[in-house]
Amino acid sequence: MGEEKKIEEKRKEIKITPIKQGTVIDHIRKGQALKVLRILDLIDKDIDFIVSVAMNVNSSMGKKDILKVEGLELVNEELDKISLIAPEATVNIVRNYEVVRKHRVELPKMAKGIVRCRNNNCISNQNEPLIPEFEVVGKDPVTLKCEYCEREMRGEKISDNVI
Amino acid sequence: MYEGFKKDHVVRIKDFTLDEMSTVFDLAEKMIPVAEGKKKNDDLEGKLLATLFFEPSTRTRLSFEGAMKRMSGSCIGFAEPGTSSAKKGETLADTIRVAAGYSDIIVLRHPHEGAAQLAANFSDVPIINAGDGAGRHPTQTLLDLFTIKREKGSISGNHIGIAGDLKYGRTVHSLTNALSMYDTELTFISPPSLRMPDEITDALGRKGIEHKEVDGIEDVLDELDILYMTRIQRERFPSEQDYEKVAKTYLIEKHMLEDEMCKEDLTIMHPLPRVDEIAADVDLTSHAKYFDQAANGVPIRMALLKLLSEG
Ligand SMILES: [Zn+2]
Numbered sequence: 001m002g003e004e005k006k007i008e009e010k011r012k013e014i015k016i017t018p019i020k021q022g023t024v025i026d027h028i029r030k031g032q033a034l035k036v037l038r039i040l041d042l043i044d045k046d047i048d049f050i051v052s053v054a055m056n057v058n059s060s061m062g063k064k065d066i067l068k069v070e071g072l073e074l075v076n077e078e079l080d081k082i083s084l085i086a087p088e089a090t091v092n093i094v095r096n097y098e099v100v101r102k103h104r105v106e107l108p109k110m111a112k113g114i115v116r117c118r119n120n121n122c123i124s125n126q127n128e129p130l131i132p133e134f135e136v137v138g139k140d141p142v143t144l145k146c147e148y149c150e151r152e153m154r155g156e157k158i159s160d161n162v163i
Numbered sequence: 164m165y166e167g168f169k170k171d172h173v174v175r176i177k178d179f180t181l182d183e184m185s186t187v188f189d190l191a192e193k194m195i196p197v198a199e200g201k202k203k204n205d206d207l208e209g210k211l212l213a214t215l216f217f218e219p220s221t222r223t224r225l226s227f228e229g230a231m232k233r234m235s236g237s238c239i240g241f242a243e244p245g246t247s248s249a250k251k252g253e254t255l256a257d258t259i260r261v262a263a264g265y266s267d268i269i270v271l272r273h274p275h276e277g278a279a280q281l282a283a284n285f286s287d288v289p290i291i292n293a294g295d296g297a298g299r300h301p302t303q304t305l306l307d308l309f310t311i312k313r314e315k316g317s318i319s320g321n322h323i324g325i326a327g328d329l330k331y332g333r334t335v336h337s338l339t340n341a342l343s344m345y346d347t348e349l350t351f352i353s354p355p356s357l358r359m360p361d362e363i364t365d366a367l368g369r370k371g372i373e374h375k376e377v378d379g380i381e382d383v384l385d386e387l388d389i390l391y392m393t394r395i396q397r398e399r400f401p402s403e404q405d406y407e408k409v410a411k412t413y414l415i416e417k418h419m420l421e422d423e424m425c426k427e428d429l430t431i432m433h434p435l436p437r438v439d440e441i442a443a444d445v446d447l448t449s450h451a452k453y454f455d456q457a458a459n460g461v462p463i464r465m466a467l468l469k470l471l472s473e474g
Contacts, residue, residue, distance in 0.1 A: 121296055123277040128254050130281060148277025149296065150175075152362075 022049070022070040024092040024099075029085065030056060033065035035162045036082045036089075039114055042069065076103055081114055083107045085159040087142055107136050111144055115153070115161045122149040132163070165190070168470045172283040172290040176301040176337050181344055188309050190466035191459070197233050198461040206469055207236030213266035214240035215258065216293075217273045222435070222457070223293050223302075227270045230464035239266065256285045263288045268472055271295070289471035291464075297333050303434060304337045306463040310456040311389060314430045319346040324383055326352035326413060327393030327440065329359040334434055335393055336363055343367055349374040350383045354409045357399060379412050384425050390415070392433045392440045410439055417444040425450070432456050 028036055033053045037043050042051055050070040056063050073093050082089055083105035093101040111134045117124045124132045124146065134144035134153070143154040153161065167186035170178070179187075196202035212231040214224055219242060228238045255278060262269055263286045271282050276296030283290045294300040311318050323342060325335050329351050340363065342349060349372060351359045358376060367374050377383050384390070395413055400406040415431065433441060433453040445451050 119276060121274070121276050123255070123273075123275040123281045123295075126255075126275055128281055129256050130284070146277065148280050151276070 018097050019068055019070045019094055020097055021095050022068065022072055022093075023074045024069075024094060025067040025079070025082070025086075026064070026090045026092065027059070027061075027086075027088045028065040028067060028082075029088065030063040030065055032085050032159055033067050035085055035159050036065075036067060038162055039081050039085070040074065040078060076106075079103070080106050080108050081111070084111055084114060084136075084142055084144070085162065087139075107139060107142065109136055110134065111136060114163060115144065115158055116163050117146045117149060117151060118153050118157055118161050119146065119149050119151040122146060122151065124148045165470055165473070170289075170471070172279075172286075172292075173301055173467055173471070174279045174283050174290065174292050175299060176304040176341050179301075179305075179341075184305070184308065184341075184344075187305060187463065187466045187470065188312055190469065191309055191462040192313075194462040194465040194469075198230070198458075198465060200233070204233060205235040207231060207234040207472060210236040210267045210472055211265070212236055212238045212240075212268050212270065212468065213262045214238055214242070214270045214293075215262060215272070216240065216242045217255075217271075217278075218294075219243060220272050220294060223272065223460075224270075226460040227291075227293065227464050227468075230461050230468055233461070234465055234468065236468070240270075255281060259285045259290075262286075268468060291467060291471070297331075299333055299337065301337070302460070302464060302467065303334060304341050305467075306456065306460045307338055307391070307432065307434070308341060309463050310432060310452065310459050311430070313455075313459065314452055315388060318342070321388040322348040322350065322386055323389040323391060324350045324352055324380070324387040325391045325393070326380055328357045328395045328399060329353040330357040331396075331399065332393050335391070336360070338391065339363055340366070343370050343372050347372065350387070351376045352378070352380055352383065354378065354395075354412075357395065380415065381419065381424075384419065384429075385423070386426075387429055388426060389430045389432060392431065392437070394438055394440060413440055414442060415440065415445055416442040417448060420445065420448055420450055 033055055049072045052068045054066040057066055079091050089105045091103040091105065092099045113131045116132045124130055133147040135147060137143050137145045141154045142158060143152055144158060145152050165186055167182040170183065197204040214227055216224055224242055231238050259282045266288060268289050269286060270291045270293050271279055272293040273295045278295040279290055279292035292301055308318055311321065315321055329335055355378065364374065392415060395409060397406050429450050430452045431450045435453055435457055
């Protein structure tokens with residue numbers, strides 16, 4: 001192993017130190033980690049877990065973000081919501097420093113309360129007592145259709161409109 | 164009594180099955196003498212219709228109120244946004260809950276897209292969408308289809324040309340989607356900058372509906388059974404000159420319909436109001452059916468009011 005490669009290995013270790021127990025979300029699209037935290041409701045909440053974020057990490061498939069939540073095992077249902085903005089994400093549940101379960105996020109059929117409609121004229125943007133709701137109508141790219149105005153939204157537009 | 168119709172509300176045309184549409188058309192056909200005032204009817208006696216018009220649309224409102232009264236029902240409501248509670252900051256959800264408390268059916272017209280869906284979520288009584296936002300207007304589509312059926316005997320089997328602003332006009336989008344449930348041939352007539360959106364033509368392709376796109380009405384006029392004209396709006400063009408150039412080619416005049424230039428039984432339709440698309444000299448030809456089309460709005464709305472109030 002060349003000297004440079006060794007240093008690179010070391011750097012990797014520092015960035016992604018293992019956790020004893022919890023959830024590691026890997027392969028998040030570059031720049032989306034904080035939005036993923038928002039969708040998982042791990043930002044505003046009064047939480048006791050250590051959350052660490054690595055952004056702009058080099059990987060074989062280009063740059064990516066990584067997220068770790070120590071002491072909390074997130075369930076698939078909650079995690080699938082993040083597939084709207086991070087469809088390639090993989091979730092690792094770690095116990096005693098070992099990955100005990102690996103899961104690739106799956107697109108839900110409906111997305112309720114995660115993003116808002118980008119159509120200003122939509123009734124869902126007028127202070128009415130409703131939760132914005134979308135049907136997932138496309139996978140690649142992820143495409144959402146508003147249940148109210150039927151306007152479609154895909155790609156970056158979705159992450160721009162995370163509630 | 165009407166097994167083919169299972170709706171609680173009429174929100175969008177795409178929620179309708181073929182069965183439901185034909186139930187509406189059959190009943191509307193029976194209602195024509197009532198709509199024309201030739202036959203008395205008291206099917207909706209004692210029923211109260213609330214027409215909540217958050218933006219003005221006199222024609223649509225009169226058509227609903229006329230339909231209700233011809234069936235011995237009564238109407239309440241407002242027609243001017245200035246008089247509505249929304250001005251005082253009340254949510255639509257609250258207005259609907261209140262109105263549902265003292266009426267049997269609600270007809271809603273609202274400037275925001277998706278308003279009828281919201282209303283349906285909050286209402287205990289049936290909601291009929293009379294237009295929400297950018298032109299979603301299921302009763303217009305139903306009366307368009309009903310007109311084709313009445314003029315031609317059936318909807319399937321016709322070659323239908325749809326002309327005008329096909330890019331932004333949501334009336335023609337709903338019409339096209341609804342026509343795709345039948346076996347028709349479609350030709351879209353528009354300037355290249357105002358073509359039918361891909362998502363609509365793609366959907367036609369998937370359903371195996373034959374369709375083509377042309378620039379001018381005369382490219383296809385002699386093949387058509389139905390010509391559905393719509394307005395091209397001035398504001399869609401960068402300059403007045405550009406608009407004038409296009410507007411001239413999207414005008415139907417009597418001399419275009421002579422001899423063998425079109426089928427003898429060509430039917431010309433238009434959702435009205437027209438501006439410059441159809442010259443007045445066309446009105447007296449046998450092709451002009453746009454006023455009959457407008458009149459068909461009353462029996463269609465009668466049928467819906469009856470189906471929903473008995474459901
Ligand atoms: Zn919307």
